Amino acid sequence: MNQQIVYNLEEFATKYNLKDIYGAYAAHISITGEESGHLSDIDVSKSEDNTFYNMMAERTLFTKLFLVKQGNCRLNILVANTRQELVLAANDFLIATPQETAGIKETSHDFKAESILVDESFAKQAQRYQLNDVKYKSIYDIFHFVRDIVRHQHINKMEMIRSMFNVLKLIIDELPYEQCSVSHDLGHKKEVYEVFLHHLYRHFRKERQIRFYADKLNVSAPYISRLVKEISGSTVYDHVSSLIYKEICNLLTQTDMTMGEIADQLSFSDQSAMTNFFKQRSGMTPLAYRNR
Known part of the structure; x- marks a missing residue:
């Protein structure tokens, strides 16, 4: 029986031809159910393009962060050796740790999301939050700051990206105490x-x-x-x-x-x-x- 490969971020980016990436540390992806607007985007509306589906099922050494902009996505995620179903909708924020894999069951035609892949720890196990408009805007802005830093030349690129993730961690730390939107179905x-x-x-x-x-x-x-x-x-x-x-x-x-x-x-x-x-x-x- 073939052993499943565990990818670091550079290996993962090479396999899936990701463009907005900085070394083995951080990458940004836009996921859309409509026509892609950038080379690193993934168009889940194309039946022949199963990249997003395959990516979620891979074993990795990095964290996957997802911010849903619109539409919905139904997936099964493996948490602590238990397969659980989630439906992600607009303003949902999902943290999937390196230990967790997911199988995408379906996405709506209008599904749009942003994803950050990062070699950092943000949670001990998968967590989902339903964000209010203020927190959604804050996390959305951080995702785009990271994307823009990755895309352009900066002398202190690593420090700039890390500072963004430090802010993101502070925001994440606040989320349960404001609304407790941690997904109950993740136990x-x-x-x-x-x-x-x-x-x-x-x-x-x-x-x-x-x-x-x-x-x-x-x-x-x-x-x-x-x-x-x-x-x-x-x-x-x-x-x-x-x-x-x-x-x-x-x-x-x-x-x-x-x-x-x-x-x-x-x-x-x-x-x-x-x-x-x-x-x-x-x-x-x-x-x-x-x-x-």
């Missing part, structure tokens, strides 16, 4: 849980309801309730209550705030409600805890 439950914790730490003083955090994560309340219990063994309410209790203890010992001020700070209906909450967990009143 990133731990990442969703981490984003839940991020929102919880920011909002627990004001927000107690599961619905609030579910909305932040763009998922249903039952889903986030099951996921948190599955990952941590504790309920969402347990997480919220634990943080509130610890914050009361902290405010009692580290500040001279009154009981009423602490109750207001932590959005209790009144001082009595906070006292009852605290006493159930500590066995003493907040004042007794402060005066220990």
Whole structure:
């Protein structure tokens, strides 16, 4: 049985005749369902041109980044030895790591996307984000900056490209905390849980309801309730209550705030409600805890 070749970026570019490439480090590709406008573009509307389909199935040593401009593309991607189906649509951003291969099932006739191939790590496993207009524009601009830097002569070309990727990594780091659009069908439950914790730490003083955090994560309340219990063994309410209790203890010992001020700070209906909450967990009143 023939062993599948694992390509570095230079070998890959040679095989597929990519033009917008810098050494074995970075390359840019435009993918379109219409007539190509540049030599490095891939026209997926031509039945005899299976380049894009073949490229996705190759084993590589580099990361593939995809930004969908319009239309849609259905693919199967192999993540952690499990084949999962994805449908990429406009404003979707996909990170495919070197370990992952994909099989393109179909593309719409109006499908257009930008791709960056880069010998850098951007994620531990495949991730998909649905970008808002601002983030889409930011990533789109970076893709084109990289393309233009690759195409033209620059004394500090490598440094310029790396600076673009550093900015891109910072933007990617922000994405889960803004909207949690990490694809659920890629099984990133731990990442969703981490984003839940991020929102919880920011909002627990004001927000107690599961619905609030579910909305932040763009998922249903039952889903986030099951996921948190599955990952941590504790309920969402347990997480919220634990943080509130610890914050009361902290405010009692580290500040001279009154009981009423602490109750207001932590959005209790009144001082009595906070006292009852605290006493159930500590066995003493907040004042007794402060005066220990």
